[in-house]
Amino acid sequence: MEQGPYSLLRVIGEGSFGRALLVRCKRSRETYVVKEIQLPKNQSKLENTRKEAVLLSRMKHPNIVTFREAFEADDLLCIVMEYCSGGDLLGRIQQQKATQFCLDDILKWFAQMCAGAKHIHDKRVLHRDLKSKNIFMTDNGTIKLGDFGSACILNSSKAYAHTYVGTPYYVAPEIWDNKPYNNKSDVWSLGCVLYELCTLQHPFQASSWKSLILKVCRGAYPPLPNHLPYELQYLVKQMFKTNPKDRPSLHTILTSHRVSRLLRSHLPSQEIVREQQERRTGQWNREEGKKVADLLGEKSLIKTSTFEGVEFSEGHCEGREPGLWHQAARPTGSDPANVSEDSGQRRRWQRDPPERLLGLLEKARLKRAFSTFLINRAGDDPLVGPLSQPPCDDTDGPEPEVAVDEDRLQPRSDDEDTDFEEESPCDWIHEAEKMFSEQ
Numbered sequence: 001m002e003q004g005p006y007s008l009l010r011v012i013g014e015g016s017f018g019r020a021l022l023v024r025c026k027r028s029r030e031t032y033v034v035k036e037i038q039l040p041k042n043q044s045k046l047e048n049t050r051k052e053a054v055l056l057s058r059m060k061h062p063n064i065v066t067f068r069e070a071f072e073a074d075d076l077l078c079i080v081m082e083y084c085s086g087g088d089l090l091g092r093i094q095q096q097k098a099t100q101f102c103l104d105d106i107l108k109w110f111a112q113m114c115a116g117a118k119h120i121h122d123k124r125v126l127h128r129d130l131k132s133k134n135i136f137m138t139d140n141g142t143i144k145l146g147d148f149g150s151a152c153i154l155n156s157s158k159a160y161a162h163t164y165v166g167t168p169y170y171v172a173p174e175i176w177d178n179k180p181y182n183n184k185s186d187v188w189s190l191g192c193v194l195y196e197l198c199t200l201q202h203p204f205q206a207s208s209w210k211s212l213i214l215k216v217c218r219g220a221y222p223p224l225p226n227h228l229p230y231e232l233q234y235l236v237k238q239m240f241k242t243n244p245k246d247r248p249s250l251h252t253i254l255t256s257h258r259v260s261r262l263l264r265s266h267l268p269s270q271e272i273v274r275e276q277q278e279r280r281t282g283q284w285n286r287e288e289g290k291k292v293a294d295l296l297g298e299k300s301l302i303k304t305s306t307f308e309g310v311e312f313s314e315g316h317c318e319g320r321e322p323g324l325w326h327q328a329a330r331p332t333g334s335d336p337a338n339v340s341e342d343s344g345q346r347r348r349w350q351r352d353p354p355e356r357l358l359g360l361l362e363k364a365r366l367k368r369a370f371s372t373f374l375i376n377r378a379g380d381d382p383l384v385g386p387l388s389q390p391p392c393d394d395t396d397g398p399e400p401e402v403a404v405d406e407d408r409l410q411p412r413s414d415d416e417d418t419d420f421e422e423e424s425p426c427d428w429i430h431e432a433e434k435m436f437s438e439q
């Protein structure tokens, strides 16, 4: 590092993927963060990892940590990015001690998070590890989403010793149920961050895996304090819908949700203008998309997903079994309540708690609160997670009054939404089971 264009100031932390360093550019004297990621040995995977890292890092948006450059040193891919001197949001929340944030700050920060995450989703990229620790602040108080793409980079190579899951406290119910990660899974995680901003607490507090997963899968969280506006309470409730189809997309949250007006009044005006321009120029017009799809029929490059008005370019779906899209498609006019029954294995929401997972976790040693969660292929501790195993795994003591997702057995799709899933879902529960059986 010292011989290159940057000099090392200090190590600012070590995450699940490697170290984060604070460096100074020798020429400009500006400070940056360098994230080190271990590179795979296999050549073709190496190329993919490089490409993906750079592609993902190059997303440009005022609410996304800015990429500067990437270079390789030894076996490490080093991604140089903007340094957010205000630190991460988790630190900011912890500084508050018991003093609640004012509503303006909550709305201003949350609106910016949504704008950054929406930008990623518009490009068909999933963050997969949204949490207050991955959300940063600049010295002028702007919110920046960081660390997106790490998950994809990590997943892109089997040479890595891990299968990526996410951060358990922020992971949506469908992930515990081994369903594919989708844009609404990011919405769930942002719901957790919004809840933290509103209460300084995590919505799903638990002292055991079992309790955490059951709470998440039931969508059971202590309600927000009454003094917060109804729109926010309603939004949180919707973001914690256990069925991803019932959660609003970021597009809906920012444009046509009850809370949109409040949020948009807290976004900088340039963001509103930018977004309107993007909508005018870049995005598919729904009517046009439908016409093209009708014309081309089965051979269409554009396929409509479970939800109307959703366009997928097949270019984005390489390697996906084509049949799955057919399973996911719902004819116009069919009853959304039946979608989960009719739409095939991958879309079905299982109503039972994930027994398979709970059984598996009984065997796991658990540690490290709030960390990114990986299935460790090589180690003797296959599940590295956030909670320490209590003597009795059954309860968390008396439950406080909780809001439960009452509608979870009667799914109600948000037909206006744009939905997409990860491209190569990994059956991580199966991976973990295999490892346990080999031990």
Ligand SMILES: Nc1ncnc2c1ncn2[C@@H]1O[C@H](COP(=O)(O)OP(=O)(O)OP(=O)(O)O)[C@@H](O)[C@H]1O
Residues within 6 Å of the ligand: 012, 013, 014, 015, 016, 017, 018, 019, 020, 033, 065, 081, 082, 083, 084, 085, 087, 088, 133, 134, 136, 146, 147, 370, 371, 372, 373
């Ligand atoms: N762009 C940045 N600006 C300022 N601080 C940063 C930046 N990126 C990371 N950090 C800080 O560096 C430390 C390490 O971050 P890193 O993302 O590597 O792991 P993590 O988020 O702590 O853990 P995990 O990998 O489990 O998510 C954290 O304290 C984080 O706040």
